[in-house]
Structures are given as C-alpha cells and as structure tokens.
Amino acid sequence: MSAASLRKVQKQSVSDDVETQLRGAILSGAIAEGETLAEAQLAGQLGVSRASVRQAKFQLAQEGLLEFDSRGTARVRTLTEQDVREIVEFREVLDVAAVQLATTRITPQQIAKLESLIDQIQREPDLLQVTMLDIAFHDQILHAAANSRLLAAWQLLRPQLQLWLAGMHRLHNLVVADTQDETARSHQQLLEAIQSGDRDLCEQLARSHANGLRSRLLNDHGNGGSDE
Known part of the structure; x- marks a missing residue:
C-alpha cells in the first residue's frame, strides 16, 4: 500500500478519521483484499496511536470489511x-x-x-x-x-x-x-x-x-x- 494514499488525521476526531480513511482505502483498492493491516505502520502513516488504529480495525471488522485470523492479524476481507x-x-x-x-x-x-x-x-x-x-x-x-x-x-x-x-x-x-x-x-x-x-x-x-x-x-x- 502506498503511503501517499493516507494523510495525517485531524486530532479533534481521531477515531472517526482513522475509520473513514481506512474504509476509503479498502473500498478504493488502495489496501487490497487479503492485505494485512499492520498497526505500527498505519499508526505512523496516520500520525495516531496504535490504540486508535486498533479501535478502527475492530469497527471495520464489525462492518464485514476486515477479518481477524487465529493469530489476531487483521486482513481485508476477500468475499467468496x-x-x-x-x-x-x-x-x-x-x-x-x-x-x-x-x-x-x-x-x-x-x-x-x-x-x-x-x-x-x-x-x-x-x-x-x-x-x-x-x-x-x-x-x-x-x-x-x-x-x-x-x-x-x-x-x-x-x-x-x-x-x-x-x-x-x-x-x-x-x-x-x-x-x-x-x-x-x-x-x-x-x-x-x-x-x-x-x-x-x-x-x-x-x-x-x-x-x-x-x-x-x-x-x-x-x-x-x-x-x-
């Protein structure tokens, strides 16, 4: 995934902004199906804490856009x-x-x-x-x-x-x-x-x-x- 597809988030709405950006990147294909979401890398690109990224990943998993494997790694869902x-x-x-x-x-x-x-x-x-x-x-x-x-x-x-x-x-x-x-x-x-x-x-x-x-x-x- 290109770092250019993400930007620094606005501090006043961190969780919503992280969710919005990740959701948009998944839907646009910037984060491809089956690709893993590394918390540390994403937190650095977005300029937020790993906890904010983790919270966004759980929300996107609830929406069916991400899925967690047995090791707890989040991947973009591949629809069968x-x-x-x-x-x-x-x-x-x-x-x-x-x-x-x-x-x-x-x-x-x-x-x-x-x-x-x-x-x-x-x-x-x-x-x-x-x-x-x-x-x-x-x-x-x-x-x-x-x-x-x-x-x-x-x-x-x-x-x-x-x-x-x-x-x-x-x-x-x-x-x-x-x-x-x-x-x-x-x-x-x-x-x-x-x-x-x-x-x-x-x-x-x-x-x-x-x-x-x-x-x-x-x-x-x-x-x-x-x-x-």
Whole structure:
C-alpha cells in the first residue's frame, strides 16, 4: 500500500478519521483484499496511536470489511462467491420491501434528493464515487420507507455491498460510461415507479435490478474473475 494514499488525521476526531480513511482505502483498492493491516505502520502513516488504529480495525471488522485470523492479524476481507450471492439476495429482499413502503411514505424533499443523486451519477467520472452514489441512492429509499428495523438491516449489509460493488466496478473500469448510464437509468425508472405509487412495478424493478447484479456475478466467474 502506498503511503501517499493516507494523510495525517485531524486530532479533534481521531477515531472517526482513522475509520473513514481506512474504509476509503479498502473500498478504493488502495489496501487490497487479503492485505494485512499492520498497526505500527498505519499508526505512523496516520500520525495516531496504535490504540486508535486498533479501535478502527475492530469497527471495520464489525462492518464485514476486515477479518481477524487465529493469530489476531487483521486482513481485508476477500468475499467468496457464497458471500456475494448472499449479499445480492439480501439486498433484493430489502430493496423490494423498501420501494413498496416508499410509495406511500416518500416526501418531496426525499424525491428531490433522489433526483439530485441521479444527476450526480450521470456527471461523476470516478467509478468509486459512482459506487458511493449508487449506495447513497438506496440509502435515501430506505429512509423513505420509514421503517427503522428495515433501515438497521440495510446498514448492516451496506459496507459489504460497497466492498463488492467497488471491486466489481474496478474489474469493469473500461466501461465507465456504460456503468453510469445503466445506474442512472435504472434509478430513474425506480424513482418514477415510487412516485406513481405502483407497488407491483416497484417490486418488478427492484427484482430486475437484483437479477442484473446476479448476472454480473455469474459473468465475472464465467470469465475467470475473482470471487466477487
């Protein structure tokens, strides 16, 4: 990992800043899957104590981005085919429930935020940011569903979904425009269905999107891709 990918943290929010930087480095691929996180090295690069790095590692492990081996060494999680299959299946369940509830609960302010996110996706040249905007779009729908337990389940899934999507987008980094167009188009269709109040159409589109993710998964493995 290049030291240039990390910067000195702000003293007033050490733990949050360490978590944010490490999370960003993992999602961007600056810290690769399977790579170990050495506390002493990271503490030196970030200008913080080893305890701050350790605390951040435990938080990222809870999110499913890191895993500890039998010796207590933290590594960036390598998602298996089974991991990804479960992530995609769980996302479908959450998406279908969320969009159906959102048809009667979404506010004008939330609609405006969703429209803004679609616009940002269309203009964003960086694939990692397209991934983050994609997740942010679904965040808004989950908030629009106004169901705290559904939102809590999504928040448990989100970091691992980000990890997989970011990796998948890097595999397809030659098709940035296609990724943007497809993401923006599918989100626009889903927003229009929510606004129409058509619960059946919302379910159809949510399942279609999940099936598209499954197709990408199968294609990646068919073309010799990694377990993403």
